[in-house]
């Protein structure tokens with residue numbers, strides 16, 4: 001019988017192997033630029049945000065240091081894919097926005113057959129839900145360990161009500177949208193997300209971890 005530490009190590013190895021694949025971008029063969037993960041993540045994050053984001057917000061969401069992000073922003077600026085616009089509320093800060101060329105690259109990067117998306121394409125609805133569920137928990141754990149802040153997941157959202165619905169196949173509720181939804185509809189990056197305070201976040205995580213649906217809140 002394989003013991004629990006060995007099983008956990010196998011799971012961690014699987015994640016590390018996928019992270020290595022993502023860094024190598026080895027399956028990208030259609031001319032989409034092969035970018036370091038942080039640069040690609042910045043372009044994806046800024047896509048659709050006309051006003052852009054402050055560098056501090058980008059660093060928080062990615063869980064990288066300001067110095068590390070600064071290098072990535074300089075590289076993207078040198079490619080003319082982003083520009084910085086003065087922040088009217090803070091003379092020392094600026095907003096980072098995509099240029100039209102940067103927006104085109106971001107669109108390419110977001111195609112479902114790109115990067116890890118090409119692997120996820122093969123998953124059926126049940127496996128997709130399982131992956132999203134586990135990913136929510138892993139991001140939550142990363143936040144608890146101080147590895148990342150500012151990620152806009154359902155599990156970290158003040159509107160998330162896990163197992164608060166009795167609708168078959170849709171056990172969770174988004175109190176912002178007022179609708180029940182299932183694991184396969186969990187969001188990893190939701191524009192409407194509002195960070196939950198510590199009490200709600202930890203309570204949601206406890207409830208979300210339950211193997212069977214609890215009674216509705």
Ligand code: SF4
Pocket residue numbers: 152153154155157158159160161173174175176177187190191192193194
């Ligand atoms: S607002 Fe977005 S992140 Fe929050 S619960 Fe609803 S869908 Fe999830």
